[in-house]
Amino acid sequence: MSKGLPKRSEDYSLWYNELVKRADLAENSPVRGCMVIKPYGYSIWEKMQAQLDKMFKETGHSNAYFPLFIPKSYLSKEASHVEGFAKECAVVTHYRLKNSEDGKSVVVDPEAKLEEELIVRPTSETVIWSTYKNWIQSYRDLPLLVNQWANVVRWEMRTRLFLRTTEFLWQEGHTAHATKEEAIEETVKMMQVYAEFAEKFMALPVVRGVKSENERFAGAEDTYCIEAMMQDGKALQAGTSHFLGQNFAKAFDVKFATKEGGLEYVWGTSWGVSTRLMGALIMAHSDDNGLVLPPKLAPIQVVIVPIYKTDEELDKISAKALDIMDKLKNKGVAVHFDRRDTYKPGWKFAEYELKGVPLRIAMGPRDLENNTVELARRDTLTKETIDLNETDIAVYIESLLEKIQESIYQKALNFREEMTTEVDSWEAFQDLIENKGGFLSAHWDGTAETEEKIKELTKATIRCIPLGNEMEEGKCILTGKPSQARVLFARAY
Incomplete structure (x- = not known):
């Protein structure tokens, strides 16, 4: 795990x-x-x-x-296209194999050479x-x-x-x-x-x-x-x-x-x-505990894990779990009931945390007595107990999954904003790209030569010229030549 x-x-x-x-x-x-x-x-x-x-x-x-x-x-036929992909192409030259002379392996049949090589797309x-x-x-x-x-x-x-x-x-x-x-x-x-x-x-x-x-x-x-x-x-x-x-x-x-x-x-x-x-x-x-999946793309959005000691307890919990599952499925929620008896609840908790399942429901004998369930959110690692006498579980979970989706997006947006910096000097650019990273919004003189030089010196590339960028006169961070707008630099995958 x-x-x-x-x-x-x-x-x-x-x-x-x-x-x-x-x-x-x-x-x-x-x-x-x-x-x-x-x-x-x-x-x-x-x-x-x-x-x-x-x-x-x-x-x-x-x-x-x-x-x-x-x-x-x-x-x-398209010159710049072939130049762009030439070094990445896998080429098929022959169409047949044959047994080697010693019969222990196969070799390419030299008589089966293609008239024209084929590129694997x-x-x-x-x-x-x-x-x-x-x-x-x-x-x-x-x-x-x-x-x-x-x-x-x-x-x-x-x-x-x-x-x-x-x-x-x-x-x-x-x-x-x-x-x-x-x-x-x-x-x-x-x-x-x-x-x-x-x-x-x-x-x-x-x-x-x-x-x-x-x-x-x-x-x-x-x-x-x-x-x-x-x-x-x-x-x-x-x-x-x-x-x-x-x-x-x-x-x-x-x-x-x-x-x-x-x-x-x-x-x-x-x-x-x-x-x-x-x-x-x-x-x-994702975090140090494993995946964090947004609910809209999670194969399992909700997992129900029973906590029990006897088969009788499992049967009672199962009946309740199946009722909750039916209600959730009617809302279009992808729910899974894990009643495997080969793993303990704690192991299952760790497994679903690692796999990023957005919401976990835990149910034990005491929950059956009190008509409650424990909900655990994967994104915040927080838990809460829900009283089923007072709450429509399907409506509540449907709303909670939407909140989790929005919470994951907002966290990523906040991080991106923290990691986006306006830079106006070459010294600051070098320092930030090395020690902070993220997007650096900076002026560039528009030439391929300057772009290549910045990449050579810092490993940062122009990720894009953002749409809707306001015109803003400035000076290129490297050459000092005139620039009409900022572009986004970053080191990238």
């Missing part, structure tokens, strides 16, 4: 890795850099996936599926836009709003469960539009969908913004993003939405007949979030 879990203040990285494993979320696989997502971890991802999928469909998108393999020549823009060429002929075919849930491979040298793995799960939306304005509107809309999901369901406050040119998606004209703050003072990119302009349409010759009878290239977007959101959920809310 949580006993012996490293403390965040002593070794945040070790705390994170141990928590992921001990809470039964994921483990390393036999393939270096890949992971096995365990049932409890996958059930959280499923809840994320279900809610996002609902939001995508509410905004007019449909799901499809495209191939895992991409012909190498496709990646060559790092992202799907190229294969999807080659398909769109067949789907789009007229303005009547637009907009085309497609999403796919898939896995992708980006060959990583330094990996960490959920945050950066060679293979990961995600969704990627790919849309085509008749006008630039419509495509930009779509790009911003999907960034806002991600922000709404993060804040309302993950209880994770995010900054909405635009990436600098250096940090932009390879092949995009603009990248919109949401940035979150983790408890160790590092930022995490929680979602991106890209305005592709006509870059991929031109690369794959995707044109449409306009209403006026002309022929024009379509305008594109792509947008995605991944299982990295699992890492964000863990690092933003």
